[in-house]
Amino acid sequence: xxxSRKRLMARILLFAVFLLLSYILQxxxxxxxxxxGANPLILPLxxxxxxxxxxxxxxxxxxxxxxxxxxxxxxQPTIMFTLTLTFVGITVGYLVETVxxxxxxSYCVSALAALFICFSVEAVSYLIWxxxxxxxxxxxxxxxxxxxxxxxxxxYYVALGISKLV
Amino acid sequence: xxxxxxxxxxxxxxxxxxxxxxxxVTMALSGGNADFGRVLSEPVFKPLKSAMSGLVSSLxxxxxxxxxxxxxxxxxxxxxxxxxELEKDSREYTEIIEENERLRSLIGFSRRGxxxxxxxxxxxxxxxxxxxxxxxxxxxxxGETYGIEVGDAVITAEGYLVGTVxxxxxxxxxxxxxxxxxxxxxxxLSDTDETGIVEGDFSLFxxxxxxxxxxxxxxxxxxxxxxxxxxxxxxSPAGLIIGTVESIKEDSTGHGxxxxxxxxxxLSSVSDLYVITDVKAG
Numbered sequence: 001x002x003x004s005r006k007r008l009m010a011r012i013l014l015f016a017v018f019l020l021l022s023y024i025l026q027x028x029x030x031x032x033x034x035x036x037g038a039n040p041l042i043l044p045l046x047x048x049x050x051x052x053x054x055x056x057x058x059x060x061x062x063x064x065x066x067x068x069x070x071x072x073x074x075x076q077p078t079i080m081f082t083l084t085l086t087f088v089g090i091t092v093g094y095l096v097e098t099v100x101x102x103x104x105x106s107y108c109v110s111a112l113a114a115l116f117i118c119f120s121v122e123a124v125s126y127l128i129w130x131x132x133x134x135x136x137x138x139x140x141x142x143x144x145x146x147x148x149x150x151x152x153x154x155x156y157y158v159a160l161g162i163s164k165l166v
Numbered sequence: 167x168x169x170x171x172x173x174x175x176x177x178x179x180x181x182x183x184x185x186x187x188x189x190x191v192t193m194a195l196s197g198g199n200a201d202f203g204r205v206l207s208e209p210v211f212k213p214l215k216s217a218m219s220g221l222v223s224s225l226x227x228x229x230x231x232x233x234x235x236x237x238x239x240x241x242x243x244x245x246x247x248x249x250x251e252l253e254k255d256s257r258e259y260t261e262i263i264e265e266n267e268r269l270r271s272l273i274g275f276s277r278r279g280x281x282x283x284x285x286x287x288x289x290x291x292x293x294x295x296x297x298x299x300x301x302x303x304x305x306x307x308x309g310e311t312y313g314i315e316v317g318d319a320v321i322t323a324e325g326y327l328v329g330t331v332x333x334x335x336x337x338x339x340x341x342x343x344x345x346x347x348x349x350x351x352x353x354x355l356s357d358t359d360e361t362g363i364v365e366g367d368f369s370l371f372x373x374x375x376x377x378x379x380x381x382x383x384x385x386x387x388x389x390x391x392x393x394x395x396x397x398x399x400x401x402s403p404a405g406l407i408i409g410t411v412e413s414i415k416e417d418s419t420g421h422g423x424x425x426x427x428x429x430x431x432x433l434s435s436v437s438d439l440y441v442i443t444d445v446k447a448g
Contacts, residue, residue: 078203
């Protein structure tokens with residue numbers, strides 16, 4: 001097996017473990033203990049981190065996996081976040097390959113954008129079809145983003161560690 | 167732009183679209199059964215959810231023991247006192263029951279046994295809750311092989327309504343809780359027989375409260391009234407305890423009022439539940 005193939009397999013394995021742990025944390029542990037009154041989103045942060053370090057292909061692939069797991073964690077069909085996080089992963093990866101500089105700042109901006117996109121995708125149905133008051137929806141979004149932001153830097157450094165290994 | 171839509175980028179995006187399309191089609195055709203993604207992942211994730219649920223519950227118990235020791239000791243003393251009172255009441259009730267039996271046998275009445283509940287029940291356990299901040303649903307450890315169907319009501323051992331089954335897999339199912347904004351149940355007040363509709367409301371979601379609206383005469387609604395399911399609309403069988411009226415508020419449109427209902431079931435601690443799979447006739 002060639003060196004590059006070995007590194008690819010190792011990268012897949014490490015990210016698979018990282019994804020599984022993130023899913024367990026978001027979907028099975030933190031959903032019972034909210035932070036700032038909301039459950040944090042970790043899988044979008046993992047997608048942004050993968051895209052920052054490895055570009056659009058890995059970002060998109062990790063986005064598919066993260067989106068799939070997030071739809072499972074939300075007890076909903078594997079559609080909404082599977083598509084959303086794939087789009088996030090490919091877009092962030094493309095921006096890193098063209099205009100953004102790899103680093104913590106670019107990651108933080110990308111992670112915030114990913115969280116905002118995930119919130120928007122979910123909130124729009126409640127606002128348009130559910131008749132939910134905008135203030136209440138915005139309140140949930142702010143608390144959700146604040147709770148998720150606590151995990152942004154740790155996720156970045158785990159992804160950085162993986163990128164240094166493989 | 168040409169760079170963005172390179173071959174590998176198209177393949178990744180196409181894979182995601184195919185997954186989503188297949189999920190959408192299977193969801194549309196299955197009539198409430200889980201989509202293909204959920205079915206495929208069930209054998210892997212169901213044991214993981216069960217294991218994590220047990221582990222987190224144990225850790226929460228340890229945390230509670232360590233940090234609430236003093237209050238636990240005080241509660242223990244109060245509970246012992248309460249047990250003594252209940253044992254005394256139990257002895258009195260036993261005497262009353264025996265006298266009741268004797269009198270019934272004198273006038274020829276047959277005794278109603280506990281197996282004459284009006285429902286067929288299947289016991290289930292909650293294995294995970296949704297991670298969403300916009301909805302309230304959970305996964306139970308039984309599915310279609312156990313006789314669970316979409317639309318089945320889920321209750322606690324005390325008969326408190328918890329939610330309704332909305333999706334059924336092979337060995338697990340999704341239940342949407344009563345505070346979810348997509349839920350609505352026909353309701354009746356036990357004291358005044360006033361009817362209305364209990365539904366989840368986004369502005370009450372954070373406090374885990376329900377909205378009782380569409381009430382014909384709000385002057386017949388009082389704080390503390392018990393709210394039961396009316397059975398109308400077919401969403402839940404009649405007679406299930408939903409909660410109690412906590413307050414009466416003016417509608418934001420200015421037309422009429424609604425009641426805020428506190429659910430009888432403590433949704434933060436539900437674990438062992440029952441699914442009503444059949445309602446017996448008569």
